[in-house]
Amino acid sequence: MRNIKLVIQYDGSKYRGWQRLGDSDKTIQGKLEQVLSQMSNEKIELIGSGRTDAGVHAFKQVANFHTKSDLAEDAMLDYLYKYLPEDIVVIDAEEVDNMFHSRHHVKGKKYLYRIWNAKRHNPFMRKHCTHIAEPLDIRLMRNAAEHFTGMHDFSSFTSLKTKNKSKEREIFSVEIEKENEIMDIVFYGNGFLYNMARIMAGTLIEVGAGRINADNIPKILAKKDRKLAGPTAPTNGLILYDVEY
CATH class of the missing domain: 3.30.70.580 (Pseudouridine synthase I, catalytic domain, N-terminal subdomain)
Structure with a gap:
C-alpha cells in the first residue's frame, strides 16, 4: 500500500x-x-x-x-x-512514508485574508476579495494585530460551540500590507479554530474602520466571549495560503 x-x-x-x-x-x-x-x-x-x-x-x-x-x-x-x-x-x-498524516503532522498554517479597499468593488476580483468601501487605517490594524500573537485562548474568536475542545492556539505572526486597493492580512499560526481567521479578519476590519479600539483586543481575548469580537468576515476573501510540516 x-x-x-x-x-x-x-x-x-x-x-x-x-x-x-x-x-x-x-x-x-x-x-x-x-x-x-x-x-x-x-x-x-x-x-x-x-x-x-x-x-x-x-x-x-x-x-x-x-x-x-x-x-x-x-x-x-x-x-x-x-x-x-x-x-x-x-x-x-x-x-x-506510510506514517505521514496530512492533518496530524501539521506544524503551521498560513491564511491570507484579502480585502478590496476602495469605494467601488472590482468585478474581476469580487470572488477573491472582500469589498470594504470605507477607508481602513492600516496603522491601527497593525497595532491590534500585535495582540493576537503568542499563545492565547481564542474562545472569543471562534464559532466553535463545544466546551470539550481546547481553544488555545499560538499565532506566530500577523502581517498586514496594502498596495493600491488591495489589502492583504496573513495569519500564521500552529492551528486555527472554526471561523477563527475570518473572525480575526472581521475584528481587524472593525479596528481599521474605527469601531473597535486596537487596545481592546487583550480584553476581548481575556473575556472568552464571542459576542465581544467583530463580525465573521465573508468567505470570499479567505485563502488557505500555506501548510507546513
Whole structure:
C-alpha cells in the first residue's frame, strides 16, 4: 500500500467547502475522491490538512491517500488535471512514508485574508476579495494585530460551540500590507479554530474602520466571549495560503 501526498489549489466559490457531503460534486474532497477512485479503480478516502468553509479558496491545501495503484506520480498529476474541473488543480503528487498524516503532522498554517479597499468593488476580483468601501487605517490594524500573537485562548474568536475542545492556539505572526486597493492580512499560526481567521479578519476590519479600539483586543481575548469580537468576515476573501510540516 502506497501513501501519496497531494498539494492542491482550488477556487472554492461554487463549492460547499472541503469536507465531503452527500453530494460529492459540491465539495472539494468529494470531487477529488471521485476522480481518484476512478483513476485507481478502488475506493479512495482523502485526508486533508484541515477543512475550508464554503466559498473559501486554497493556494496550498495538502492531502494524502493510501492506494494499491502502481501509477507513477507524474501520470497521476496528468490524470487529475484531465478529469478534475478547472477550479481544482493538483500541482504536486509525492509518495511519502506510510506514517505521514496530512492533518496530524501539521506544524503551521498560513491564511491570507484579502480585502478590496476602495469605494467601488472590482468585478474581476469580487470572488477573491472582500469589498470594504470605507477607508481602513492600516496603522491601527497593525497595532491590534500585535495582540493576537503568542499563545492565547481564542474562545472569543471562534464559532466553535463545544466546551470539550481546547481553544488555545499560538499565532506566530500577523502581517498586514496594502498596495493600491488591495489589502492583504496573513495569519500564521500552529492551528486555527472554526471561523477563527475570518473572525480575526472581521475584528481587524472593525479596528481599521474605527469601531473597535486596537487596545481592546487583550480584553476581548481575556473575556472568552464571542459576542465581544467583530463580525465573521465573508468567505470570499479567505485563502488557505500555506501548510507546513
